[in-house]
Amino acid sequence: MTAWSHGKALEFKSALICIQCRAAGDKVAIIWQHWQLSLLLRGATVRAFSMANIVASAYCVALAVLVMCTRGHSGQEGRKYYKRIGSNVTLQCETSDSHTSVIWRFNGHAIGHNEDQLLQGTNLTLRNIDSIHSGTYSCHEKHSGRLKNQITIQVGNPPVTPTVLCRSNAYPETFYCTWQLSSPTYIPTEFDISVRHGEKEIETIKDPNHKNRCNIRFLEMFSTSKYMVTVTARNALGSNSSTISFNENAIVKPDPPEIIEVNTIPDSPRRLEVKWRNPLTWPEPDSIPLKYFLRYKPVILDDWQHVEVTDVPFHTITDAYIGKEHIIQVAAKDSEVGTWSEWSKAVHATPWTPTVPVDVSEEKTSSVSEPLTGTTPSVGDNRQNNSSIRVESSMTLFLGMIMILFI
């Protein structure tokens, strides 16, 4: 083993692994095969490290053991590397003799060599790689077929700036934010989200039903402070983040209502009675009311009629086209802030149309009516007088009680 000193290396070899620790300035690097783990020791330097520095040496060895344990003891086990699309990569076979004849396989199939897939000694160099190069590369001794090394490559991209959108369809209780990448990474990518309201950090809850979506509770209403949402996308090749900020009012957009009923009105060939219900996601329509926008047209025409409806979830169309099938939709908006919802699912309806007139002669036959019979007055004046007195007394008593109640 050689001594530590500034810029020099401590080398640790065994039959299984060969690890080098290099110290330079305030950096320590552990190099194992084609892996390099670099550490920056803040506020300290390793210039003074020497063979006598047991702590530094122990640190290096401990890290080496950790790396060994996490990556397997045998060079023959598969390791996974992430590489950027368009880059070049050299895969080492790791034979003890560089003159040994080897073959390389890709996902078990022999690799044909060309200018982009070069065999250089026992190493395989891939140039200008693409996502189709993702897979497992294995190096075998040509004659015995013995596996010498196996490497898995995943080719992808670092994430581009995420696109972040926030919206509240449940004002004033919660809002949600979604994110996506405009171009794929082809490798596993994770996302972190942080939300602030003024100076406060707010908890986010991952949505169980939607991928790439988090739910956040509004802290308060009528606030001057903006919400600031930062989404960071991170994978093995890099990271990128995006921040948006907004006032609570700007993101309020209900889900569309649902038309539940369209009724025709007898003898009214130009009327349709439309009823709808609030979106189920809107938490408190009584205290945070919605207003509505209705649109309708005959199916055969292009131009819509529009009418704004406030306070009530129904409206009677009075200018429908006679006898024509209509298409009807409704949208909703918070009565004070935000934007209109998308249009509801369309409902089709045709106004009442008169039936074919019945033959006049048949009408006359059936229109004979029975003479009216009136009620006959009760018999017996005495009995009537007595019952009247009793009724009057009861009424007086009853009204007296009511009067007491109102007082």
Place this chain on the structure above:
Amino acid sequence: MSPTLTNLCVVILLRMGGQESAPVEADRLLEELHDYVRTLQDKTQGLLDTYLLNQGVPFNGSDFSAEGLWLSGLPRASIPYRAWRNMTDEQRLLENHQAYSLFQEYLQLVLDDQRELSPNRTALLLLLNQLRDDLTPLLRRLTAALSVLHQARPSPVEDPLGSLDAPAPFQRRLRGYLILREYRLWLIRTRRSLAVMMSKAPLVQ
């Protein structure tokens, strides 16, 4: 029908007529208030942009922001949803009365500042004048609504401007912006409060 019964009927009808007039009046007052606040809101559309445009640099820049700035003593509109939702009608009317009583003083302050700082901006001065004058009918209606609830007339608010310094022009312009910003938020809060009260008629005493 006997005279006794007739008299009783008349008395009861008169009494019932008297009972029904209180909720009807309360509903009418609330609706008037609701509509009136809407007209005040319409007047404040574009108010902040108009104000900033008339203040010069840096206020008229596209990246001007007063995020995180606050004027001490100004009634604050922000409130957690549940706390706002659980307020009684009386509390809502009282807090609105107090808030707009204070805003009468603050809007006068903005007007005085702008008369000195932007004397040639006649359209802005006219608008600010109207905003201040609009609060008198609003306060009158709020007092009437409180009266329906048999609440005493609210006591006058303490002058919020007594301890104010005379800051530099920049700070006075900024102060005006903060006042107008909060005023607009209060109008939204008032409309929402009235909507809640109207959704449960008559006024809960």
